[in-house]
Amino acid sequence: MKEKKQNILIIGAGLCGSLLALRLGQRGYNVTVYEKRPDLRKVDISAGRSINLAFSDRGNKGMKLVGLEEKVKKLCIPMNGRMIHDKEGNTFMSNYSGRDYEYINSISREDLNALLLTEAEKHENVKIHFNKGCKHVDFENTTAEFKDYVDNSEFKEDADVIIATDGAGSALRKSYYLGKKFLFSFSQDYLTHGYKELSILPAENGGYKTFKNALHIWPRGDFMIIALPNLDGSFTVTLFLSYDEGEYNFNNLTTPEIVTEFFQKEFPDALEIMPNLVDDFFENPTAPLGTIKCSPWHYKGNTLLMGDSAHAIVPFYGQGMNASFEDVVEFDAVLDEGLDNWEAIFKAYEKRRKKDTDAIADLAIDNFHEMKDHVGQAIFQEKRKIEMALEKEFPEDYSSKYSLVTFNEDIGYREAMLRGRAQDKAILNMLSDNVISAEDDIKDVLEKVKEETEAILEDDRIAGLY
Amino acid sequence: MKEKKQNILIIGAGLCGSLLALRLGQRGYNVTVYEKRPDLRKVDISAGRSINLAFSDRGNKGMKLVGLEEKVKKLCIPMNGRMIHDKEGNTFMSNYSGRDYEYINSISREDLNALLLTEAEKHENVKIHFNKGCKHVDFENTTAEFKDYVDNSEFKEDADVIIATDGAGSALRKSYYLGKKFLFSFSQDYLTHGYKELSILPAENGGYKTFKNALHIWPRGDFMIIALPNLDGSFTVTLFLSYDEGEYNFNNLTTPEIVTEFFQKEFPDALEIMPNLVDDFFENPTAPLGTIKCSPWHYKGNTLLMGDSAHAIVPFYGQGMNASFEDVVEFDAVLDEGLDNWEAIFKAYEKRRKKDTDAIADLAIDNFHEMKDHVGQAIFQEKRKIEMALEKEFPEDYSSKYSLVTFNEDIGYREAMLRGRAQDKAILNMLSDNVISAEDDIKDVLEKVKEETEAILEDDRIAGLY
Numbered sequence: 001m002k003e004k005k006q007n008i009l010i011i012g013a014g015l016c017g018s019l020l021a022l023r024l025g026q027r028g029y030n031v032t033v034y035e036k037r038p039d040l041r042k043v044d045i046s047a048g049r050s051i052n053l054a055f056s057d058r059g060n061k062g063m064k065l066v067g068l069e070e071k072v073k074k075l076c077i078p079m080n081g082r083m084i085h086d087k088e089g090n091t092f093m094s095n096y097s098g099r100d101y102e103y104i105n106s107i108s109r110e111d112l113n114a115l116l117l118t119e120a121e122k123h124e125n126v127k128i129h130f131n132k133g134c135k136h137v138d139f140e141n142t143t144a145e146f147k148d149y150v151d152n153s154e155f156k157e158d159a160d161v162i163i164a165t166d167g168a169g170s171a172l173r174k175s176y177y178l179g180k181k182f183l184f185s186f187s188q189d190y191l192t193h194g195y196k197e198l199s200i201l202p203a204e205n206g207g208y209k210t211f212k213n214a215l216h217i218w219p220r221g222d223f224m225i226i227a228l229p230n231l232d233g234s235f236t237v238t239l240f241l242s243y244d245e246g247e248y249n250f251n252n253l254t255t256p257e258i259v260t261e262f263f264q265k266e267f268p269d270a271l272e273i274m275p276n277l278v279d280d281f282f283e284n285p286t287a288p289l290g291t292i293k294c295s296p297w298h299y300k301g302n303t304l305l306m307g308d309s310a311h312a313i314v315p316f317y318g319q320g321m322n323a324s325f326e327d328v329v330e331f332d333a334v335l336d337e338g339l340d341n342w343e344a345i346f347k348a349y350e351k352r353r354k355k356d357t358d359a360i361a362d363l364a365i366d367n368f369h370e371m372k373d374h375v376g377q378a379i380f381q382e383k384r385k386i387e388m389a390l391e392k393e394f395p396e397d398y399s400s401k402y403s404l405v406t407f408n409e410d411i412g413y414r415e416a417m418l419r420g421r422a423q424d425k426a427i428l429n430m431l432s433d434n435v436i437s438a439e440d441d442i443k444d445v446l447e448k449v450k451e452e453t454e455a456i457l458e459d460d461r462i463a464g465l466y
Numbered sequence: 467m468k469e470k471k472q473n474i475l476i477i478g479a480g481l482c483g484s485l486l487a488l489r490l491g492q493r494g495y496n497v498t499v500y501e502k503r504p505d506l507r508k509v510d511i512s513a514g515r516s517i518n519l520a521f522s523d524r525g526n527k528g529m530k531l532v533g534l535e536e537k538v539k540k541l542c543i544p545m546n547g548r549m550i551h552d553k554e555g556n557t558f559m560s561n562y563s564g565r566d567y568e569y570i571n572s573i574s575r576e577d578l579n580a581l582l583l584t585e586a587e588k589h590e591n592v593k594i595h596f597n598k599g600c601k602h603v604d605f606e607n608t609t610a611e612f613k614d615y616v617d618n619s620e621f622k623e624d625a626d627v628i629i630a631t632d633g634a635g636s637a638l639r640k641s642y643y644l645g646k647k648f649l650f651s652f653s654q655d656y657l658t659h660g661y662k663e664l665s666i667l668p669a670e671n672g673g674y675k676t677f678k679n680a681l682h683i684w685p686r687g688d689f690m691i692i693a694l695p696n697l698d699g700s701f702t703v704t705l706f707l708s709y710d711e712g713e714y715n716f717n718n719l720t721t722p723e724i725v726t727e728f729f730q731k732e733f734p735d736a737l738e739i740m741p742n743l744v745d746d747f748f749e750n751p752t753a754p755l756g757t758i759k760c761s762p763w764h765y766k767g768n769t770l771l772m773g774d775s776a777h778a779i780v781p782f783y784g785q786g787m788n789a790s791f792e793d794v795v796e797f798d799a800v801l802d803e804g805l806d807n808w809e810a811i812f813k814a815y816e817k818r819r820k821k822d823t824d825a826i827a828d829l830a831i832d833n834f835h836e837m838k839d840h841v842g843q844a845i846f847q848e849k850r851k852i853e854m855a856l857e858k859e860f861p862e863d864y865s866s867k868y869s870l871v872t873f874n875e876d877i878g879y880r881e882a883m884l885r886g887r888a889q890d891k892a893i894l895n896m897l898s899d900n901v902i903s904a905e906d907d908i909k910d911v912l913e914k915v916k917e918e919t920e921a922i923l924e925d926d927r928i929a930g931l932y
Contacts, residue, residue: 183709183754187653243649288649369930425929432928462898463891464835 005030009144009159011134011172012036015109016307016324017165018116018128022066023328025123027335032159033126034146036133036166041114051197052228052236054079054215054318055107057409062325065332068119075112076105077229083214084375089269093214094375094384097400098391102407104215104318106228134171137162139299140181144171161342162303165324168292170309176299184294191289191314191368193223194250195240198280200273202233209273210235215318217371218267222246224372225267237274238315240289240372250286289314291361297350301342304349306331311357316367317405319360323413327353359414363405366421383427385438386445393442398449418457426452471496475610475625477600477638478502481575482773482790483631484582484594488532489794491589493801498625499592500612502599502632507580517663518694518702520545520681520784521573523875528791531798534585541578542571543695549680550841555735559680560841560850563866564857568873570681570784572694600637603628605645605765610637627808628769631790634758636775642765650760657755657780657834659689660716661706664746666739668699675739676701681784683837684733688712690838691733703740704781706755706838716752755780757827763816767808770815772797777823782833783871785826789879793819825880829871832887849893851904852911859908864915884923892918 006029010017013035021033055076063069080103081095096103120126131149138144143158164172176184203209208229210216216227216235222242227235242249248262256278263271271277292312297305307324334349374380390398399408401420408416426449430436436445474490476483479501487499521542529535546569547561562569586592597615604610609624630638642650669675674695676682682693682701688708693701708715714728722744729737737743758778763771773790800815840846856864865874867886874882892915896902902911 183656183756185653185655187651187655187759189651189653190649290649293653374930421929425925425931428930429925429928459891459895463887463894464840465891 006160007032009034009157009162011137011144011162011164011170012166012307012309013113013117013128013130014165014167014307015113015116015321016327018113018120019062019066019325019328020163020165020306020331021126021128022116022120022123023332025120025126026066027332029125031120031123031126032157033120033128034132034134034144034157035128035130036149037130039117039130040110041117051109052106052230053109053112053321054104054228055112056104056318056322056406058319058406059322059325061329061409065329066119068115071115072107072112075107075115075231077107077231078103078105078213079215079228080213081215082375083211083216085216085218085267085269086376087220087266087268091211091269093211095388097403097407098388098393099395099403099407102403103213104406106215106230108230109321111231134164134166137164137172137175137303139172139175139179139303142302161301164303164305164309165307167308168290168312170305172303173292173294173305173309176294176305182296182299184296186294187292189291191365192245193240193242193368194286194288195238195315196250196281196286197284198225198237198239198274198277200227200235200237200270201276206233208233208235217375218270219372219376220266221373221376223248223266225270226371227270237270240368243286253281256282291365293358293361295350295354297354298343298346301344301346304346311354311361313357313361313364314368315364316371317360317364319364319405319413323357323360326409327357356413359412359417360405363401363413363417363420379428379431382431382438383424386427386431386436386449389438389442390446390449394446398446419453422453422456422460423449425456472626473498475500475623475628477603477610477628477630477636478632478773478775479579479583479594479596480631480633480773481579481582481787482793484579484586485528485532485791485794486629486631486772486797487592487594488582488586488589489798491586491592492532493798495591497586497589497592498623499586499594500598500600500610500623501594501596502615503596505583505596506576507583517575518572518696519575519578519787520570520694521578522570522784522788522872524785524872525788525791527795527875531795532585534581537581538573538578541573541581541697543573543697544569544571544679545681545694546679547681548841549677549682551682551684551733551735552842553686553732553734557677557735559677561854563869563873564854564859565861565869565873568869569679570872572681572696574696575787577697600630600632603630603638603641603769605638605641605769606647608768627767630769630771630775631773633774634756634778636771638769639758639760639771639775642760642771648762648765650762652760653758655757657831658711659706659708659834660752660754661704661781662716662747662752663750664691664703664705664740664743666693666701666703666736667742672699674699674701683841684736685838685842686732687839687842689714689732691736692837693736703736706834709752719747722748757831759824759827761816761820763820764809764812767810767812770812777820777827779823779827779830780834781830782837783826783830785830785871785879789823789826792875793823822879825878825883826871829867829879829883829886845894845897848897848904849890852893852897852902852915855904855908856912856915860912864912885919888919888922888926889915891922 008029008031010021010033013033021031024031063072081093083091083093085091132146134144134146136145143156145156147154164170177186200209212229218225225237225239227237229235244251253259259281297310306327313320330353331349334345339345387400404416404420436448473496476487476499479499487497490497529538547559549557549559551557598612600610600612602611609622611622613620630636643652666675678695684691691703691705693703695701710717719725725747763776772793779786796819797815800811805811853866867890870882870886902914
């Protein structure tokens, strides 16, 4: 390993950057972090909105790594399943797992980020500077140029290593792309849908206006809204909708009347508890949904991309933050290997990690279609019913794709994807061919699903598909 | 349709741009073409190298469209199959099809481009200007800025419509990407391999030093060389090799001795007829192999990407030029639909075409692995043997993936990919499970392959995989 006195510069003090700073601080490195936004512990930068995220087992590995599991638990609201709302306002709960102890959590981005910053700053060897945005990284000389947004000055920083955790719009990634100094594979893929955040405010008594411990979904085939609970009794609601296709879309929802009409027609039960809908709708921006992949993540032993800067994904698997925290865990494991230079460390990290972040990017797109559409279809509901029964009866022997991705944090995303997709294909085809049904003996179903899944994986392997 | 007097500006007079100019000239538009390079009919821009391409049935659709089929045929050298060279210098021929009348051709890029330019210029309403490179396209105002490389002047051109056929490094695509005026999905993916062009010169009597009517391949697992014949008796040889992996790679082939050692060890029979190897190797550049995809291809009704500028692919299916010519054929078919504005025309064209260019990009990557590796493996050779027999015995009922892509020009690349991959999977798995063999009754094999292929496609459909 490199000497502990090495100076590491981290660009971006969001969730990934602050966890990385904390962990590298614990390991004894001299860590300097520059963040373009103000310190969120001192300034309210959320414009009154309470933005939350799904936090689950892979993210929790990061919290365990730095000893924060218990503190983070206090910020969590468990969500045991999806509560589906149909057009008539009927609801039904679809658990995330047949195992009672498996659930995901809603957590405030701000509260969690604040905790990580505070813990990182407890280390003398970690310094965090705010209001300083990175403009450019000279990856050949391991220097970065910043602008100070308070006094408008510009300055350059030198380091032994620069790690960019500056999100989907990463300055380092842009420098890689525009620099044309090496072959840089890169993709940005936008969905035809965008999203807009809305809210369900707390009840007058401070309680929740709808069931607290669920991720609520109103699936409508080509669009949907979802809602996640906050500690203050509110829910953050997100509308996912096409920019320009279908009867209602972001381009034609231009007046209070048409927005209200759209919700009245499609989400009447949500509208009832969203009297603030029109204000939210026209105050909050519409944002795009994009996937970013790239390679290589590093330039020699000088610079490295981590978190969203290396692999931004769409939010439909609730794994964005969890994947970034897992990055830090994986990077930490590579540091433990005792490689003797940063280039070898960065190379080993990318080799170990990229296949998995590619997989979660693709899985997140899968789930976009599943959430807005499949959850409302009979054959997918029948599949879900069978999988819940399998997980309940055989908790040691069966995990659905969702469980493999979300709760089986000891296997990588890629393995979860391959096995999970094969299982889905096996069950859907056996249902379609009347080989299994939800009424069959469940032990018999388990055996058939396992056998068919193995056969699918083996056929793909022989055909050289992976 | 738009009025015929519309002014169309085409950026780039390569193979796609010159065919497009010719066709739009035939349709009566006022066409102006700007090309950054000198006129290849007047200046030798090949630096003494004779670069050839694979020309096949999809490309020929474009030639038929403009009435040039017979003229182009005179430039073609038929290649009936792959001639495989093993490490001991043994050769065996693997035909591209079991149908004798199906073959691909080697054609000179320069000769074909020259023909298309000359034919386009026969139209009064087509003007082609050389030495004028596009620097930037203002897609909101439908203007383009050029630099004249002869007098270094810069100028701006206005048009009703701008179509960019300026290749993988497209100025219009760069303007889309950097403009950030709309959500532009984009990817550039590089293989870890690069390529370098070499040559086998004609024999002293002007003849060919190895078999003329084949695409020669020396497959070696992780790397390969290929050779295509030229009309002058020479072959253009291409080495495909990793930049930095394996015992020999582009980064360590730095001296005449090691280059010769590499060829002596891996390609002894090729080396014998390549006395000019070392000169070629150190004179010619090493170039990367990249795939480019993007969307949207058009901005409103103002500008459109076509050919490599919209979808650059790796060369392993010999379909790059053919795909670009097919673009022109597809665009021409949309023009026939009588839509009443350019935005509708561009939208309809992309909707119809993009799924197919995405597919050929993926197929070309498939074939990279097939050519350098699979062609040398027993199970793939057995598959090929069976497919040749199927095509010979049942020419109306069976086409291999290669035939579907190359010779079935009436179906799109995407359909060819889905059916071809399913067939490959069916045959490889039935071979592996001893359900079929090359010795079985061929009629029986056909029925099993067809049935299994349909089952695979149906299983994928039920699982929602496409």
